Amino acid sequence: MAGRASGARTRTVAAPVSPAQIRNVVLVGPSGSGKTTLVEALLAHTGTVPRAGSVADGTTVCDHDPAAVRQQRSVALSVAPVVHDGIKINLIDTPGYGDFVGELRAGLRAADAALFVLPADEGREGRIDPATVAQWEECAAVGMPRAVVVARCDGPRADLEATIAACQASFGDGVAPLYLPIRIGERLTGIYGLLSRTPAGQAPPGSREARASLIEGIIEQSEDESLMERYLGGEDIEFATLVDDLETAVARGAFHPVVPVCAAGGIGLDALLEVLAGGFPSPLEHPLPAVSGVDGSPHEPLTADPDGPLAAEVVRTAADAYVGRVSLVRVFSGTLRPDTVVHVSGHTAVPRQRAGEHDHDDDERLAHVHVPLGAALHEVDAVVAGDIAALTKLGSAETGDTVSDAAHPLLLSCWDLPEPLLPVAVVPRTRGDEDALVRTLGRIVAADPTLVLERNPETHQTVLWCMGEAHADVVLSRLRAGGAGGSGIGVDTEPVRVPMRATLAGPARVTGRHVKQSGGHGQYAVCHVEFEPLPRGAGFEFRSAVVGGAVPTQFVPSVEKGIRAQLERGLDDERHPVVDVRATLVDGKAHSVDSSDAAFQTAGALALREAAAACGTVLLEPFDEVVVRIPDEHLGAVLGDLSARRGRVLGTEVAGPGRSVVRAEVPCTELLRYAVDLRATTSGTATFTRGFARYDAATDP
Template sequence: MAGRATSERTRTTRAAVSPTDIRNVVLVGPSGSGKTTLVEALLAHTGTIPRAGSVTEGTTVGDHDPAAVRQQRSVALSVASVLHDGIKINLIDTPGYGDFVGELRAGLRAADAALFVVAADEGREGRINPATVAQWEECAAVGMPRAVVVARCDGPRADLEATIAACRESFGAGVAPLYLPIRIGERLTGIYGLLSRTPPGQAPPGAREARAELIEGIIEQSEDESLMERYLEGEDIEFATLVADLETAVARGSFHPVVPVCAMGGIGLDALLEVLAGGFPSPLEHPLPPVCNIDGSPRESLSADPDGPLAAEVVRTSADAYVGRVSLVRVFSGTLRPDSVVHVSGHPAWGQTAIPRQRGADHSHDDDERLAHVHVPLGATLHEVDAVVAGDIAALTRLGSAETGDTVSAADDPLLLSCWDLPEPLLPIAVTARTRGDEDGLVKALGKIVAADPTLVLERNAETHQTVLWCMGEAHADVVLSRLRSGGAAGSGIGVDTEPVRVPLRVTLAAPGRVTGRHVKQSGGHGQYAVCHVEFEPLPRGSGFEFVSAVVGGSVPTQFVPSVEKGIRAQLQRGLDDDHHPVVDVRATLVDGKAHSVDSSDAAFQTAGALALREAAAVCGTLLLEPFDEVCVRIPDEHLGAVLGDLSGRRGRVLGTEADTPGRTLVRAEVPCTELLRYAVDTRAMTSGTATFTRRFARYDVAPAG
């Protein structure tokens, strides 16, 4: 009997038939808070898997090693589903480490509500970790409804009451417990429902006051204005009314219920499932992303209608050694069916970044492809289904052109969903193939990785001749390099080394001077003859190059004046030293010269112009220029002194500070780019992961001697 029930339950969790029966819940929280353990406990508790941990095991599309799958899931979002009272709950597990905020934002895009997981010992010092608060702010920034799970309530350092109080202090007054712990001595034996007052007769101390505070918080969000008056007059508000108003308050993002859970002991799991199924919004209640036609023309807003136009979005791309590319998609509108032709549209905007460099993948594309199979995911396992309706999450295999962020729509009615905001990767890592035989493999592997991870930027620097990966941090870089070297699911397995990142420098002239460029050669037959007298002078930073002709009397024929300019410009790009740094911020004035009626030519005067600039380097002297970026750092006020001191140590010039959000300060500074190569790592360590910063090119200025 139990075996049949488990089999049936597993089968029915594979696909939903209506958006009203779906809840998409993203689990958010720092590493070590217990998110993955909670997901596996819910799967085992509902009979979806035979035991906790099995979500990473079993028969998958590629028969992966369980340990490798678990490591992969720790740095990438994964999806598994449970069924509760006829409601399919898609649990989207996201990485907790700050380097993988891109995966978190993808999870938020796929979800309709967030379950914030906080360890029960996190509030022992009276405050929530600032990195945890930063993740809460990520959720708040996109208006995501949130509830809080206090996990590991039976741990040796657990302090549920202190953690709830710390959550309220850090997250706001909308945080309120739905349940209180029931203890025998120091041992946690269950939880007490404040709304349902169950189990009867086991109300812990303080339950009456906590229930009153909870009800008042819920009623404040009610659309029934008479409800508060009735409650204050002593009326016992119906349980069903309170639950309905609770769902409204959660959906608005103004009320955040707290559920204590002991995943390993099974305590609180039923209560949590009730909250997810009954208190969280369905896809019908969550706003959909704006949509337009693929030519950018406006289009009517979509709704989560299975019969509407097909609109799905790729929220994650991975590679399997057996089936190739696997695209995890959220279906916003319409229905995905096997053996149908779909249109895959990429985003031109995702090919642009704040720093002027180029993404390695072409995110602007339009392709028609036929779907062979449609699956729903259970961790690493994919179950084939006949259809996936609006509001649900699907996995598509062998969708060759699809990249993370792409829109999947009907081939006869293509459209484009607006993309979500991407964090800017700010840690550069220069990579090089270990051998010549690895060069082609490196190019192909980089293309696959960048297509799957939009937070990774690939730069091929024409000046330094380096291939640079811009990553979110050291952990992100380690994962990317590991995938390149081991091959991972993509099967690349190539030799890759790293080298120090080189910053492009510039050269300018130190002083004005007049020089002569002379190119005279006679080797029998047609010779070469060109002489030009040029005055060079340095210009203010950022002026570029100016060319002026002050020739009188035709000493340099008119047709050869542009030749002199062309020769100087070519030498500016080639540089004046062995490092070939381009020359900038110079004015060249052609004042005189000589020509020969037979031997002068365009090529001769180009060479003479180039020689004039090289001579100017010896006469005028040169200065080495380095690039400066304008950096904007947002930090908690407590770290302001440390950040200002660090910027000064990096030869930075602070432009000013100003108040940002409450408790945070914005610092603006100009810093040499050579001092920013590891700033993403250092500033995270300096501020416990609470600082964010942006950078953009400001100018070139004189580099220190030596």
């Protein structure tokens, strides 16, 4: 790092035999920051591919269209390995748009360090995009080592100094440049290593001050307390000592080097590779997820040992027209080998119960094991702990599942996933599209853990809960394509219907009378019932106050059954279920021959309808409790918006420096697009959760 000679380039990426030879790095940054361009430049620079965006010989190509590859990368996680100084670096490219945070979380799960990629004009307004700051804080919360690449340093609006200053202001202490740009006039010609002071004789203006600040920052993080005293005494600290302390500080997440890069011109790529290979931790140094037996029994903690028990996790699932299902897995322990039987566990793939899913345990044989290179696969003999592999045709594997030894099955703890909060109702365009829609939905939901499928039994709608509009557009495009390799299907969207309820507006004493004579046995049942509304959430209560056997004992349950059936069917054209009602059977009449269970059920149902006609009904709508976490600068706008949605604010509280939490109860009909509107109101800086609160009387919008 920081001025060492670059390693030899290679055109093949050999499978490592030790986790110490592996670095897993997730690329994070806003959409359009240049992450994918940087990956392509590193692939070409290291000789992994002959030129940026191409595929090396000996690979099986899953997607032959470069435009399609780039489109896939824009919304999905992809992996590209490069080699530097004998270290294999798995570059995990993630989408930058907020709707695809699930792919980012998967990338963080697969990685041991994060590389933030920011354009060189990012800091012109004095701060980093708030959504990027939120990603930085997310990495910090799990102790993820981080470095920063300032890309496009040769752009017409590039301002490296302003961008570094903005990073320091937004990301906090520990952010410092390792290199400064060398320019001839306005042209970028190279970068200058502040620690190595190379190339000699090309120190740019300000390098002396920047070097002093960098060394002081490194020494502050050093475990050798004598270094600061030596430095302040005027001693020139050895280069090797500074580099070793820098690498230690980076690996433990206390120091965040900044490297300027011009991917198009190849400037800064060697320096970046040194940071990735020398400064970032190997899988041996990064904590591994907790593990248990598939029955929940305790298991000793895993280590990144190729000879340990096999434990790998599916971080992404895709369907390909040529090879079928492809499961991208991070191997945490053990070694994956072809032609072996593995166990696929899907108990806790997602930390919530999802409609249409079920736990599963399956044994499957691995025919082949591959290493991924974007959309290409290269078959290998083994993939050791710490590395990333691609497995084909695992029929039961879904994103988040654990792959382990069939003889000793294990279950990895699941990672946190955001809750999708934008509902989209889909319908098949024709009856012939129904079966294809069901099949395709199954494939898409299995691949995308941030997508929740709900089949609402009350509205009879198929609802997809998405992360936002961009996510919904991608899902609909995949549905209409029939999934990878599928034939197109017709699917449309319709307005999402919110299930409503009704209750009686007041008390009523009514008679349910069902008397018919049509020859032979007739039907005879008369019941006098008192109805009254109950408090919200009380449900339905039935009582019998009949005396003297006016309604025979065997027919009392029939009256209750008839009332319950009518409650479920509803009393209006919309068939809204009726709730929060007490019914008291007080009297009635029966016939020794013509009375029956069916007759008294009908009489009970008629009694409820008579009560509704007598006292009227009240429409009830569902309210959710909403918890919004926002920067204080948007507090007023969010409170005003909640009020406009007929929300009732329950309170606000401080949630850390410059942030607040707002709790409110809001009608569900007003929340159908809240995920989209809140993002627009707060520039993507706010998050919210929602949970059912109660049903209450509907008010005018």
